Amino acid sequence: MGRGEGSVKSPGASAMPRVLVVDDDPLQRLLLVRALGPLGLEVREARNGQEALDLLGDGLPQVVVTDVHMPVMGGLELTRHLKALDPLLPVILLTADREREVRLKGIEAGADDFLNRPLDLAELRLRVKGHLERRGLQERLEDLERALLALVRAVEARDAYTAGHGERVAQYALWAAEELGAKAAELEDLRVGALLHDVGKIGLPDPILRGAHPLTEEAWRLIRQHPVKGEEILRPLRAYPRLRPYVRWHHERLDGSGYPDGLTEVPLLVQAVSVADIYDALTSGRAYLAPLGPEGALAALEAEVRGGRLSREAVRAFRSGLLRHRLLRPGH
Ligand SMILES: [Fe+2]
Ligand SMILES: [Fe+2]
Known part of the structure; x- marks a missing residue:
């Protein structure tokens, strides 16, 4: 890339x-x-x-x-x-x-x-x-990666709030992963995994993608499938075994309330992507929600840690990454 x-x-x-x-x-x-x-x-x-x-x-x-x-x-x-x-x-x-x-x-x-x-x-x-x-x-592998990225951008472009979401999540998650001491090869897998984490949203109808609110039971069922759909899309890739956790488990929560597998243990680097994903959603806003500032979004992430849903270590690393890259002022 x-x-x-x-x-x-x-x-x-x-x-x-x-x-x-x-x-x-x-x-x-x-x-x-x-x-x-x-x-x-x-x-x-x-x-x-x-x-x-x-x-x-x-x-x-x-x-x-x-x-x-x-x-x-x-x-x-x-x-x-x-x-x-x-x-x-x-x-x-x-x-x-x-x-x-x-x-x-x-x-x-x-x-x-x-x-x-x-x-x-x-x-x-x-x-x-x-x-x-x-x-x-x-060259064929690079073309494949470019084609997948184009696919992700096409999905994101259907909604003004999600445009650039994959790239921002990848950047935030990389910062957090660096704070966690991830190795170069792990960082590269995390980068691609984070870029592609929502590729499974390709099949979602526009109103659902745009965050129609409140969600119907059927819409909710479709949304909960996107990590599994994404995993299916990536299966032909050689890097699939290393990318799979990011795509399949980015909506898992440590109290078992997440989807699609209801896990209570999630790899730390995958949690870093989840934290970055939530942060970007909160700070970009949605059609029915005003965007939060960095401090407000971090407070929401810390509430998730207290509720036992997100990894304390991942959120701490995420906060350090934001501070280091000056998206957050010291003292918050
Ligand atoms: Fe997602
Ligand atoms: Fe996402």
Whole structure:
């Protein structure tokens, strides 16, 4: 996420895989282009790092094969620039066997692979092919995540009060999770889980989504299904086992009064998302309710803690997160 939104575009799904070959020696470039020919790729050429960067306006390649020592801009600097644009873009550095120092610097710059000169062309082809396959898979996963986010935004956009809800909940929950000492991988799952927590609302009719009040028995029944519907939507994802708790259990309450499972034990990071979810609902208001300020919303969350419905630790971490990001004044 967060990639492919700048001026540099990824090639479309139907585009031929593109490899960028960077070398100042025309004979070496010719050799590389010929060697890659049998893979049926579009191969573009640049004479140095700067020329390579200039070519990126047409979209990022899927693999870059680059020499190290070149005039104007060498391969190490090029690697750093490419990795700043897209940390997952595969970069293969061509080095000589004895260049141990260069290899170490290459690893530091973020290179994914090294090939020794003189080149073994069969090895070059296999390495490029392997990186292209991984790249293709990763692009498909990113597309899937983008499509899901578009789905969530489409649901939220149906109601002025919920527009941006997923993103705000993700941000608040991340702050709380940081206060709780969550690891980087946990934070990433929590972020995506929080963004998608209400994806199951896709099937809700407009009046219910807009918070028609009071709710009929049937409307209430439909609302209580959205965590289960959301879980079904996410099931095809590889990350499903890690995202599932956020989507299925964000309406669980520790006194067993929540839905859909009536749990009395909920993972702490899932509670962080629940707290963020309630906070955003209270501070964004609803058609029939004026929005609360941060202090009022926190007082309501603390009442939930006293009632045994929300985790004291999660609400405390949430409060610290708000204070740290200056959404709350000290002393409240
Ligand atoms: Fe929800
Ligand atoms: Fe929500």
